Amino acid sequence: MAQAPAPKPWIDAIHAYVPGKSAGDDGRPLVKLSANENPLGSSPMALAARAAAQAPSLYPDGDSTALREAIGRLHGIDPALIVMGTGSGELLHTATGAFAGPGDEVLYSQYAFSLYEIVARRCGAVPVEAPARDYGNDVDALLGAVNERTRVVLLANPNNPTGTYLPRAEIARLHAGLPADVLLVLDQAYAEYVDPRRDDGSLALAVRHANVLVTRTFSKAYGLAGERVGWGTGSAAIVAVLNRIRGAFNVSNSAQATALAALQDQHFVEQSRLHNAAERNRFVAAIGALNNHGLRAVPSEANFVLVLFEGGLTGETAYRGLAERGYIVRWLPGQGLASGLRITIGQRADMDAIAAALREMAEAA
Numbered sequence: 001m002a003q004a005p006a007p008k009p010w011i012d013a014i015h016a017y018v019p020g021k022s023a024g025d026d027g028r029p030l031v032k033l034s035a036n037e038n039p040l041g042s043s044p045m046a047l048a049a050r051a052a053a054q055a056p057s058l059y060p061d062g063d064s065t066a067l068r069e070a071i072g073r074l075h076g077i078d079p080a081l082i083v084m085g086t087g088s089g090e091l092l093h094t095a096t097g098a099f100a101g102p103g104d105e106v107l108y109s110q111y112a113f114s115l116y117e118i119v120a121r122r123c124g125a126v127p128v129e130a131p132a133r134d135y136g137n138d139v140d141a142l143l144g145a146v147n148e149r150t151r152v153v154l155l156a157n158p159n160n161p162t163g164t165y166l167p168r169a170e171i172a173r174l175h176a177g178l179p180a181d182v183l184l185v186l187d188q189a190y191a192e193y194v195d196p197r198r199d200d201g202s203l204a205l206a207v208r209h210a211n212v213l214v215t216r217t218f219s220k221a222y223g224l225a226g227e228r229v230g231w232g233t234g235s236a237a238i239v240a241v242l243n244r245i246r247g248a249f250n251v252s253n254s255a256q257a258t259a260l261a262a263l264q265d266q267h268f269v270e271q272s273r274l275h276n277a278a279e280r281n282r283f284v285a286a287i288g289a290l291n292n293h294g295l296r297a298v299p300s301e302a303n304f305v306l307v308l309f310e311g312g313l314t315g316e317t318a319y320r321g322l323a324e325r326g327y328i329v330r331w332l333p334g335q336g337l338a339s340g341l342r343i344t345i346g347q348r349a350d351m352d353a354i355a356a357a358l359r360e361m362a363e364a365a
């Protein structure tokens, strides 16, 4: 007789998600630029609402009604077509698990968000990676990897960890090339950081087609990563499926109240976007000035930049050197990016200090 319950083999194959670190190997607290959190914190209105939220002894509204209505008003979406998640991560899991299972394939790009492999494996599906182009999603490569076993395609735009962005025409071309029975999940975790004039058309696609789910989060530009609130929108049929299998009371009292107030403070979101764009531009220019030392920044539309180290200074040495100077960023050898550091755009003084430290290390290498 077996000694203990055995997890399914596909569960055994999962390596746990690795979150961004907040301390050095020696336990010293560091400035955390490893998890794409908002350096401006949270909206004061959101913090006030959090403090005044309904008592924790009571169950929350299991349908997050007021929050869905407010999201619907802001984005011009019927609230009945919005489903809430404990972060958008929960929705990526529920959507993939609802439409794919053992024997099926879940497709995404090389250098995609690391959660995608976990999401695919958790439901027993086979994760399939299409080659990236210039560190970003390549529509031709993705379409070329589709076959009769493909059930779900996951694509983040902007992409994490590379920051790359596909324009509206490319997202439309990807959708048009997919069979109608393949679910296209457009993960817009960083959408609020994109200049609104460059909107990729995902929400409009989700309204018009039966095989598109868009996911969004309050974790990034809304500054509420700790409250765990995300949402998705798609056809009535997709939303009904997700509502049947998501956690019954998945969004807590305080999370609903905090996100609702955050939504009403669009000034904070706008400030977050403008701060990010300005500091990202300055940082990318500083990296550009180090091109002769082999450093370059992958073009980013997100709240982080992937810096590649192709000269004397390696990604690993730069990672350790920044940690010695008090900054923790993300080094991603496990994702095939040993020569790159993903650096969250933080406050101005921190970005200046990081740029200066990289210059010093590159010149010394």
Ligand SMILES: Cc1ncc(COP(=O)(O)O)c(C=O)c1O
Pocket: 036, 086, 087, 088, 089, 090, 113, 156, 159, 160, 187, 189, 216, 217, 218, 219, 225, 228, 229, 230
């Ligand atoms: C591309 C992408 N999608 C989804 C998420 C999930 O975020 P959350 O579950 O906090 O909404 C993240 C978080 O890092 C992300 O980078």
